[in-house]
Amino acid sequence: MRVLLIGDYPPPHGGVAIHVQQLHQFLRGRDIEAKVLDIGKGGRPVPDVLPVQSLAGFGLRLAGFLSAGWTVHVHTSGNNTKSWLMAAAAGAPGPRAPRVITLHSGLLPGFLAGSRARRALARAALAGYARVVAVSEAVKEALVGCGVAEEKILVLPAFCASQVKPGLLTAAVELARTRRRPLLAMAHHPSPVYGRKVMFRALRLLADEHPDVGLAVFGPGTRAPEFARDAREARVAAHLEDLGELEHDEALGLLSRCDAFIRPTTHDGDSISVREALTLGVPCVASDVCTRPEGTYLFRAGQAPELAQRILQAIAEGPAQVSSPDAGPVLLELYEALASSRLSNERPMAATY
Known part of the structure; x- marks a missing residue:
C-alpha cells in the first residue's frame, strides 16, 4: 500500500x-x-x-x-x-x-x-x-x-x-522558565480569531496580583506593529516572552515546561495544541467556542476576568489524567x-x- x-x-x-x-x-x-x-x-x-x-x-x-x-x-x-x-x-x-x-x-x-x-x-x-x-x-x-x-x-x-515528542529547550525558553512564576504559553497568529486581546487583558489582571507572571508567545505576527500596540494598551509588554516562530519540537519543549497553556480563541476546530498540552501533562485553559477534550479548563470566550480565574485554578489544581487519541x-x-x-x-x- x-x-x-x-x-x-x-x-x-x-x-x-x-x-x-x-x-x-x-x-x-x-x-x-x-x-x-x-x-x-x-x-x-x-x-x-x-x-x-x-x-x-x-x-x-x-x-x-x-x-x-x-x-x-x-x-x-x-x-x-x-x-x-x-x-x-x-x-x-x-x-x-x-x-x-x-x-x-x-x-x-x-x-x-x-x-x-x-x-x-x-x-x-x-x-x-x-x-x-x-x-x-x-x-x-x-x-x-x-x-x-x-x-x-x-x-x-x-x-x-x-508523535508528541518535545525537543530540546531553546535558550530563550530556559531564560523565560527561570525568571517567570508562573510561566504561561500561548500559540499566536495575527488573526483576531486567536484571541490575543482577551489574553492580554487577562494577563494584566494576573500581573496585578502576581508580578512575576510571564506569557511566552510563539508563532507568526509577534513582531508586527499591531502586536506591540495591543501589548502597550493592555500594559503587559513587560510580562511577555516573545519567542517568535518555533520549530514544532521546540514548541512542544516550551509546552512541557510551562505552568499552563492557554487557547483563548474566538472560533476553533479541534485544536492540536490543546491536545498536545494535555498529552504532555500540562494544564490547559481554553475558550468554550467548541467541544474541548476532557480535562480542559474552560472559560467563556471573550471574558478576560473569567480567563484569569481559570488560569489560577488550573495552576493550583494541575493537569487532569487524560487518554489522548491517536x-x-x-x-x-x-x-x-x-x-x-x-x-x-x-x-x-x-x-x-
Missing part, C-alpha cells in the same frame, strides 16, 4: 501542517510508503515531501499518483472557496486511487452556512471521496446539512498522540480497508502491446 498525503507541510507550523507532518511520520514509522504533496508555502527540503509550485504542477503530480493507484488523503480547512476548489480537483472521479479527505477548520460550519452556493460546492467537491473525516461533531453536522451522506463521514480528531492507527486501518476494496473490485485487464 502507498499513501499520498496532500496538504500544508511545515513551515509554517499551523494545525493542518503539523497533523500532515505527524501522520507522515507515523506512516513511515510503520514502514508504509508515504509521500506528501505540499500545497503550502514550502520550506527546507524534506525526504518524500514534494513542494507544489503551481496549479499545473499540482495537477501533473497528482495525476501521476492517481494513475499509479496510490491512496490519496487530502487535508484542508474547508473554510474558504479556494479550499473547496482544491478538494474538488483532488477528488475528481477517476479509476484506481481511493480518496479520503479530512476537513480541519472550526470556521467551516459558519462558512457553509453563508450561502446555498457554498453548500452545493462542498457537496459536489466531496462526491469523489470514499470517506470524509470531520475533526468534530460540529463539522460533521455542517457536512450532513450540505447533503453529504452521514455514513460516509468519520469523526476523528486530527491528532497523533504517539488518529494514526485508525487512518491506517481505513487506508488498508479502502485499498483492499479497490483491489477486490479490479478485474484483470487485457495486455496491450
Whole structure:
C-alpha cells in the first residue's frame, strides 16, 4: 500500500501542517510508503515531501499518483472557496486511487452556512471521496446539512498522540522558565480569531496580583506593529516572552515546561495544541467556542476576568489524567480497508502491446 498525503507541510507550523507532518511520520514509522504533496508555502527540503509550485504542477503530480493507484488523503480547512476548489480537483472521479479527505477548520460550519452556493460546492467537491473525516461533531453536522451522506463521514480528531515528542529547550525558553512564576504559553497568529486581546487583558489582571507572571508567545505576527500596540494598551509588554516562530519540537519543549497553556480563541476546530498540552501533562485553559477534550479548563470566550480565574485554578489544581487519541492507527486501518476494496473490485485487464 502507498499513501499520498496532500496538504500544508511545515513551515509554517499551523494545525493542518503539523497533523500532515505527524501522520507522515507515523506512516513511515510503520514502514508504509508515504509521500506528501505540499500545497503550502514550502520550506527546507524534506525526504518524500514534494513542494507544489503551481496549479499545473499540482495537477501533473497528482495525476501521476492517481494513475499509479496510490491512496490519496487530502487535508484542508474547508473554510474558504479556494479550499473547496482544491478538494474538488483532488477528488475528481477517476479509476484506481481511493480518496479520503479530512476537513480541519472550526470556521467551516459558519462558512457553509453563508450561502446555498457554498453548500452545493462542498457537496459536489466531496462526491469523489470514499470517506470524509470531520475533526468534530460540529463539522460533521455542517457536512450532513450540505447533503453529504452521514455514513460516509468519520469523526476523528486530527491528532497523533504517539508523535508528541518535545525537543530540546531553546535558550530563550530556559531564560523565560527561570525568571517567570508562573510561566504561561500561548500559540499566536495575527488573526483576531486567536484571541490575543482577551489574553492580554487577562494577563494584566494576573500581573496585578502576581508580578512575576510571564506569557511566552510563539508563532507568526509577534513582531508586527499591531502586536506591540495591543501589548502597550493592555500594559503587559513587560510580562511577555516573545519567542517568535518555533520549530514544532521546540514548541512542544516550551509546552512541557510551562505552568499552563492557554487557547483563548474566538472560533476553533479541534485544536492540536490543546491536545498536545494535555498529552504532555500540562494544564490547559481554553475558550468554550467548541467541544474541548476532557480535562480542559474552560472559560467563556471573550471574558478576560473569567480567563484569569481559570488560569489560577488550573495552576493550583494541575493537569487532569487524560487518554489522548491517536488518529494514526485508525487512518491506517481505513487506508488498508479502502485499498483492499479497490483491489477486490479490479478485474484483470487485457495486455496491450
